[in-house]
Amino acid sequence: DAGVTQSPTHLIKTRGQQVTLRCSPKSGHDTVSWYQQALGQGPQFIFQYYEEEERQRGNFPDRFSGHQFPNYSSELNVNALLLGDSALYLCASSLAADTQYFGPGTRLTVL
């Protein structure tokens, strides 16, 4: 079992650009959640996808959007990047509302 995988591992963008991050859930899991973790902080919930729909959303602007595919994999898109978007972006998968398992994260740096 490969567990939760994320790509890319690292990414460097400039202000105003757009970025897409990808996540493949653990085998058998149908729910994907995305988190932003700034240095020295706990993860901040962005949104959760289930059955290809956004089920819950945290306090993030519309610049943050996502998608879930029929195979349960997911993408996180961020438009009009700001310096403050620099963080570790974590994907977690679960079976419905059960315990979440995290991927290694994508470290995004915005210059």
Added chain:
Amino acid sequence: QKEVEQDPGPLSVPEGAIVSLNCTYSNSAFQYFMWYRQYSRKGPELLMYTYSSGNKEDGRFTAQVDKSSKYISLFIRDSQPSDSATYLCAMSGYNAGNNRKLIWGLGTSLAVNP
């Protein structure tokens, strides 16, 4: 007041010490309590998962939940240098929409010195 409070530390202990990590919370609807371990530049790894009050032991780790005091703890016995990491508490309960969302503490940084 934040829903979950966790002392960020840092906490530094000698190898072999007993470590106590704690979180307090304000939402009495929380029913599921988790401890995650996060090594530098890695994703969080689930350590312990408990439902409602009581103790749960797994090897050198013991998770304790006191719902009456809204207080949870993680104890690490015979701590090892490999335990050096950030420990995050997380908890959840069902909201009005029957959805569950994890609420996280900030994490406590632990260093175990050889």
